[in-house]
Amino acid sequence: MNAHAPVQQAPSILLLGASGSGKTHALTTILEAGLELFVITTEPRGVETLLTACEARKLDTAKLHWMEIFPARPGFDSLEQMAKKVSIMDQEGLSKLKPGGERGQAQWIKLLMGCQNFTDGKDGKQYGAIDSFDTSRAVAVDSLSGLNAMSMDITIGDKVTANPGEWGIAMKQLEKFLMLCTSNLRCLFVLTAHVEREVDENTGVGKIMASTLGRKLAPTLPRYFSEVVLAKRTAEGERESFEWSNAELNFDLKRRTLPLSSKLQPSFAPIVEAYKKRVQMIAIEPRT
Numbered sequence: 082m083n084a085h086a087p088v089q090q091a092p093s094i095l096l097l098g099a100s101g102s103g104k105t106h107a108l109t110t111i112l113e114a115g116l117e118l119f120v121i122t123t124e125p126r127g128v129e130t131l132l133t134a135c136e137a138r139k140l141d142t143a144k145l146h147w148m149e150i151f152p153a154r155p156g157f158d159s160l161e162q163m164a165k166k167v168s169i170m171d172q173e174g175l176s177k178l179k180p181g182g183e184r185g186q187a188q189w190i191k192l193l194m195g196c197q198n199f200t201d202g203k204d205g206k207q208y209g210a211i212d213s214f215d216t217s218r219a220v221a222v223d224s225l226s227g228l229n230a231m232s233m234d235i236t237i238g239d240k241v242t243a244n245p246g247e248w249g250i251a252m253k254q255l256e257k258f259l260m261l262c263t264s265n266l267r268c269l270f271v272l273t274a275h276v277e278r279e280v281d282e283n284t285g286v287g288k289i290m291a292s293t294l295g296r297k298l299a300p301t302l303p304r305y306f307s308e309v310v311l312a313k314r315t316a317e318g319e320r321e322s323f324e325w326s327n328a329e330l331n332f333d334l335k336r337r338t339l340p341l342s343s344k345l346q347p348s349f350a351p352i353v354e355a356y357k358k359r360v361q362m363i364a365i366e367p368r369t
Contacts, residue, residue, distance in 0.1 A: 131145065225291055
């Protein structure tokens with residue numbers, strides 16, 4: 082990395098949408114925009130979708146890298162132990178259990194280790210910490226649903242219920258992770274998320290927001306992102322089309338670079354180009 086490269090806050094994008102709305106597919110437009118793309122996928126068949134999209138767009142995958150980190154810990158042992166407890170205990174007894182299981186093997190720890198040294202699932206090559214990446218790269222986490230499950234798993238282990246304090250712990254560590262990704266990275270950051278209806282406790286109004294832990298976290302997420310966009314899929318007969326929107330009513334959306342529209346092209350290219358221009362504007366000549 083150039084020691085004299087300008088320090089410019091990179092864009093962070095929260096891409097919302099239902100399953101099948103093209104969120105993962107759209108990540109490949111980052112490659113089209115000329116950036117090297119590093120994807121942490123927490124969803125089964127996420128890599129399959131990425132490769133299919135690259136093939137459809139005729140993109141070279143040399144600059145596509147991925148890590149698969151799924152929420153569930155390996156093996157059925159913990160599920161068996163949990164099932165035995167459920168079979169003999171009532172709800173009150175289950176709620177009083179202390180967190181158990183091999184939480185030291187939780188996938189949340191694997192996620193953090195991967196962020197400290199991204200190891201490509203394609204060829205095993207190591208790229209170092211993602212917070213050392215420069216403006217030629219982008220990091221995407223696909224998706225928040227997997228992060229939710231991992232954060233809760235390391236908090237409660239094999240318990241089947243969580244008390245309010247444990248919910249708070251899981252929410253806080255998830256929030257800290259997202260704060261770090263949206264504040265400390267010099268590369269573009271993207272998080273995909275499914276959606277659900279929540280009541281904004283500040284306004285009392287029901288809105289559709291990112292699906293995450295608890296009711297208090299979802300309304301706070303947009304503040305960390307420069308763009309919050311909704312991915313949409315429409316179908317007529319056997320034809321389908323995909324669009325983005327930052328102008329939907331009753332959705333918690335946000336814009337800075339993209340124009341206000343309900344019919345945006347599903348592409349990160351305009352955000353990447355605007356970011357490149359900002360970097361050029363503050364470019365610093367190397368010291369002699």
